[in-house]
Amino acid sequence: MFKQLARATRAFGTNNRVGVFGLGNMGLPMALNLQKNGYEVKGYDVSPAGLERAAAAGIKVSDCYKSTAQDVDYIVTALPVTAHVDETLHREGGIFEVANKGTYICDASTISPDASVRFGTKAKEVGMTFLDTPMSGGINGAKAGTLTFMVGGTEADKDAVTPLLKGMGKNIFHCGPSGTGGVAKLTNNLILGISMVATAEAMAIGEKLGADPKVLTNIWAVSTARCHSVDAYSPRPDVLPNVPSSNNYDGGFAVALIRKDLGLAMDAAKVANAEYGLTQNAFDYYAEIEKQGYAKKDFSIVYQYLMNHNDMAQSGIKKPE
């Protein structure tokens, strides 16, 4: 009876139908939270294993773009890189071709702000609305429904998607026009990527000069050095529990991903004639670690890179598969 009522309501257009593209470590818990919060969810993933996992978790899945994108009020995309979002929107049978006019597309991926602006313009041409809504909070935030979303688009469009985003997250920030959600995300990760290197450089210097890593961390955490990389994510093993450095640099935020985000920030900065030294320098560190075969390890492994004179092989840490 309740189910029938819900269906009837939906049929009369109560704005609760969502297509989710990308059912990975982020997309799947986001889809589940939407469903828990009363949304009618359909899910698509490029991988059969991903589809199977989502189906087992209770999501109505499909391997067809059209059946996922059509007859929904919202589409959420949570994909690895700009090219995936591009393809999902523009390919034959993709979102721009098959979704209904009036559909709101929220792209929660971290992609080029420039691309977001282009996608926003194209969406308007086909009678849809595309917003960049990148997120922070990681896998735990996605599961708990406590993600932060950074929204680029008009105030009105932001208001229109806020209930949906609240179904997956907690803090919704309106950053400004199209693309500025991505700018907020990328600049956040730029500071993170640099401050991790700063913490690693300071720790390596301090340790080599005979200071105790735990004492250094205790001091920095209550002084002007305090930051996420110091007090919640120490790159030095055995200083903090439950962080990747204390777990062989597994889990966490991959070197390849911070390198990608710094690269996107640099590309965006180039357009604005704002190319700066520390961003480039941090990018180079992560790119070199990736080149040495450690792309999948947590980015705090930069501490090992520095301690071992830029040679990861000397660190004794096994390359990931």
Added chain:
Amino acid sequence: MFKQLARATRAFGTNNRVGVFGLGNMGLPMALNLQKNGYEVKGYDVSPAGLERAAAAGIKVSDCYKSTAQDVDYIVTALPVTAHVDETLHREGGIFEVANKGTYICDASTISPDASVRFGTKAKEVGMTFLDTPMSGGINGAKAGTLTFMVGGTEADKDAVTPLLKGMGKNIFHCGPSGTGGVAKLTNNLILGISMVATAEAMAIGEKLGADPKVLTNIWAVSTARCHSVDAYSPRPDVLPNVPSSNNYDGGFAVALIRKDLGLAMDAAKVANAEYGLTQNAFDYYAEIEKQGYAKKDFSIVYQYLMNHNDMAQSGIKKPE
């Protein structure tokens, strides 16, 4: 009567006589707090104006090294650079020549850790104890008696000077052997100096790409970009109240001082074969701003340097006198 008793007690060696060298913005409030906490304080300063100011505040002052250093239990030095500490210790009539055997010398200056080790060795030869006890907390912390002291020396020596340091500060950290107090301070400022540049780079990029500086700051402050430079010391004017950037970059922590601290960190790192890219890069930024005539402005002015394509003259900010 009480005064007589106090004098009598002192005469029997109750460890409450202190000579303070350097009565500047830090040294004077530190001396006043020691006095307030029951210590018998004598003060020296190189400048007549400094002596006059201290005398007016109630400190017993002298322009003579010997009368300040002799017949005290402790000496506190709070001086600008390594050379000043060196001179105060080694000159004719300096501390090592005139202070009593058994005197504890606490150097609260930020100097080369290497020099601290040398001074510690020399102190032992003349029957004294020298500890590096650099501080953080700034002028406000000095006035409030809430400074943090980072102590390099033996555990026993640290215990011996802890009551004295508690007379001027709140948190006393034992960092390890001689020199490691300085290492803790310098690595703290290394992270601070880099994270300020990181925040400035991110802000300049974000702003040039159309994001709102206040929104960026609000997002960063609750995300993984959070750090002192983001949430308590924004380099972008009119984002936070009561910070140097909102006050024409006056007050705060001078470009010349962060450049000096990064330089000391680099010198120390060189000895340990730990020379790293971001430290050098941040140093270069501050050194260049100093070269352009802005040494006395707050270090967060690096934001203006970046926004104006490395040319401070374009910033519209007047060079300090």
